[in-house]
Amino acid sequence: MKGLLLLILLTIATSGFGINASDSSGVPKFVESQLKLRPQLFVPIQFAGNIGWFSTGIGYSAKRDLYQLSFVYGYVPEQVAGIDIHTVTARNIFHLYRLPLNEQSVLIPYAAAGVSLEVGGRSFFTLPDNMSPGYYGFPKSLHLIPAIGCKLRRATPRRSNLKGVELFAEVTTVDVYIWYKTISREVRMPDILSASAGIHFFPGR
């Protein structure tokens, strides 16, 4: 499994969106300026990360490019999770640093916090009527999903309908898992961490 992961990762990283791709004519000179200075809408597509097997929605990159907010719908099919799961998540992404790699690419480490709500499942947000008030203290359908990751922002050719893309990979966990890890030596980091990857498309020109 690890080998397969590495193979997939290396394939992506060395493909057209990857760092090693050679520049072609028509690639704008460092579109970082376009993406950085104006508020931008983007379309996120994510695999895994505790918010769905697949999740997508719409995002907004704030002016000065320090913060992104996205709203995504996530789905996990029964074949994958044993049960159909639907979630809606507000993801807050905070850019920590910017490291230009070349005229087309910049590397951005980030921290993220998603507020994720399961909808249509067996978990509950408000206490069911058949339970006594205060029987459970917290909504069971709501979780904070923290993440740290790194994204590669890359300009796209001028003839494209995209200004740029961000390829990202991150490590995520779930609020209660952090609590368990904090209070218990029996909980190891690999027990509570998992990986995810995705892409942000910045449409328009």
Added chain:
Amino acid sequence: MCGISFRLFVLPLITLLTFSCDRPFSYSPFEANVPEEWRNTTQKNLERLHASDTSSNPDFKVALISDNHYHYNDLADAVAHINGRDDISFVMLPGDITENGLQTEYELLYKVMRKCRVPYLTVIGNHDYLSNGGSIYSQIFGPFNYTFTFNDVKFIAFDNVIWEDPKEADYTWLESALSNTSEETGRSDYNHKIVISHIPPMDRQLIAKRDYFDSLMAAHGVKFSIHGHKHEYWSSPFLNNGITYTTVGSPSKRSYAVLTVTSDSLHMSKVDF
């Protein structure tokens, strides 16, 4: 530049993924897709238990740990304490083995209990039903209601959670389990019958069925009814009809309980660790 880029982007990602590769991808905390190796845990433990059945010597002890929730250190310490004894035949967990019924919580419990030297058996609790916990529980452990015998004693594990899994507790099954002869031995005259369910019958959510439950216990000669839910060790013949009702404390209180069984007596005690 390309080499630097590769090292800056790809290598950290590989490191991150490798670091988190116990279960590389998690799609939701609400997943209910249990790995094959965890499944049928109750059946596997019963096979281990039956292998150690010594009916010729009917005296034995059972350790009980309830409501461990997310207290994994305390649970591990209780297991270590039990492992240090040589007089415990098996361990019972009478419910609330998770906090939110999440698969990761079941996984953490499973990893701690894997260290237990003797077989362990479970009863589902109200927290274990939360979200998709009921499905996960049944995948890992099997049926919610089940019976087994050990050294001529019949144990009846009974699911009486009715709020988190809206249903009527299956008292018809319970009565049948109390009445039936053993499929293995063909006998119905056990030395003892012991009922274990998570929520004590005097709890407010079961109060409507308390007297019926008690009448079943009395009609079938049950002397001990064991529960959890209250997080405190408590033992009392509270209806004064010869049946002792016991709640087992949480390991977060640094104690577990031991049921001592002889051919003609049952005795529960609290063990601090």
